[in-house]
Amino acid sequence: MPVILGIESSCDETSASICVDGAILSNVIANQTIHEAYGGVVPELASRVHQQNIVPAVQQSILNAKINKNDIDAVAFTRGPGLLGSLLVGVSFAKAFALAKGIPLIEVNHMQAHVLAHFIDEPKPSFPFLCLTVSGGHTQIVLVKDHFDMEIIGQTTDDAAGEALDKTSKILGLPYPGGPLIDKNARLGDPDTYQFPEPQIPGLDFSFSGLKTAILYFIRDNVAANPNFIAENINDICASVEKRVVTILLNKLKKAALQYGIKNVALAGGVSANTGLRQGLKQLGEEMGWNTFIPQFQYCTDNAAMIAIAGYYKYLKSDFVGQDVAPLARMPF
Ligand code: KG4
Numbered sequence: 001m002p003v004i005l006g007i008e009s010s011c012d013e014t015s016a017s018i019c020v021d022g023a024i025l026s027n028v029i030a031n032q033t034i035h036e037a038y039g040g041v042v043p044e045l046a047s048r049v050h051q052q053n054i055v056p057a058v059q060q061s062i063l064n065a066k067i068n069k070n071d072i073d074a075v076a077f078t079r080g081p082g083l084l085g086s087l088l089v090g091v092s093f094a095k096a097f098a099l100a101k102g103i104p105l106i107e108v109n110h111m112q113a114h115v116l117a118h119f120i121d122e123p124k125p126s127f128p129f130l131c132l133t134v135s136g137g138h139t140q141i142v143l144v145k146d147h148f149d150m151e152i153i154g155q156t157t158d159d160a161a162g163e164a165l166d167k168t169s170k171i172l173g174l175p176y177p178g179g180p181l182i183d184k185n186a187r188l189g190d191p192d193t194y195q196f197p198e199p200q201i202p203g204l205d206f207s208f209s210g211l212k213t214a215i216l217y218f219i220r221d222n223v224a225a226n227p228n229f230i231a232e233n234i235n236d237i238c239a240s241v242e243k244r245v246v247t248i249l250l251n252k253l254k255k256a257a258l259q260y261g262i263k264n265v266a267l268a269g270g271v272s273a274n275t276g277l278r279q280g281l282k283q284l285g286e287e288m289g290w291n292t293f294i295p296q297f298q299y300c301t302d303n304a305a306m307i308a309i310a311g312y313y314k315y316l317k318s319d320f321v322g323q324d325v326a327p328l329a330r331m332p333f
């Protein structure tokens with residue numbers, strides 16, 4: 001019955017989770033609202049807030065799980081990829097806790113953990129499966145052969161899908177982070193009002209920078225003709241932008257599934273919280289005869305439960321790291 005403490009601090013969420021024998025008993029997430037005033041995450045400020053939040057988040061996760069801190073058998077932490085100053089806080093905490101308790105340390109790759117969030121709840125996907133991992137920093141189609149045997153078969157050549165949504169919301173004057181607000185407004189709009197271009201990128205890779213520029217010019221030209229253009233059409237703009245982002249993602253996912261002959265298809269990462277993308281995958285899955293897997297909302301955006309579950313599977317293999325481990329801003333699978 002291994003008890004794992006999971007720690008996540010790669011960007012602007014400080015999170016701690018307790019996993020007992022593969023079951024998540026707590027998942028505490030301290031969001032950082034300080035970045036809203038700056039329209040994006042300010043790395044220096046993120047590190048400072050992690051420093052404030054890390055111990056209370058861990059204490060709360062232990063309390064919520066109704067365990068004793070002496071019951072913890074190992075500490076799993078996000079080693080990367082992410083903001084280095086943010087990662088340092090979580091890594092240093094994990095190392096100190098493991099040293100004090102004399103328990104092993106488990107390093108976790110944040111992008112692998114997003115995929116492994118599918119092993120928190122039933123139904124769990126069987127191998128091999130494809131996972132479209134879409135976040136603020138990454139857009140990847142991952143071929144998952146086993147828990148830690150993953151291959152990126154398609155990825156963005158420039159911006160991430162979440163970045164395109166966040167930048168669009170900034171152009172529209174919406175506060176950061178914009179993805180959830182685009183989602184909210186899109187529900188009230190008509191997605192066929194405006195047509196944005198679909199980039200023609202060969203293979204399974206993505207590109208979102210051309211779309212971002214097209215949206216920027218579209219808004220600029222329309223606002224020049226009518227200063228109230230955004231206010232009058234915000235819902236239709238959000239719905240049309242969201243529709244294009246979703247079709248770009250799902251068209252490539254369909255291509256990948258056909259190319260690899262795989263019918264188990266999953267979504268992961270912060271953008272998988274998007275209503276249009278969730279509905280779109282479900283609908284495409286029904287058309288294609290796929291088994292589709294979409295995590296609960298709380299396990300889509302950054303959280304420590306996915307780190308704890310990844311840590312659990314590594315614990316079973318005794319896959320530990322030493323106290324000399326250091327965070328990595330870039331960390332390949
Ligand atoms: O995985 P995540 O929490 O952090 C990273 O590792 O990047 O993903 C954050 C991204 C942001 O771009 C945010 O705008 C987007 O996920 N996001 C959404 C929604 N919720 C979060 N995008 C669209 N619709 C949502 N409901």
Ligand code: ZN
Pocket residue numbers: 110114135269270301302
């Ligand atoms: Zn993430």
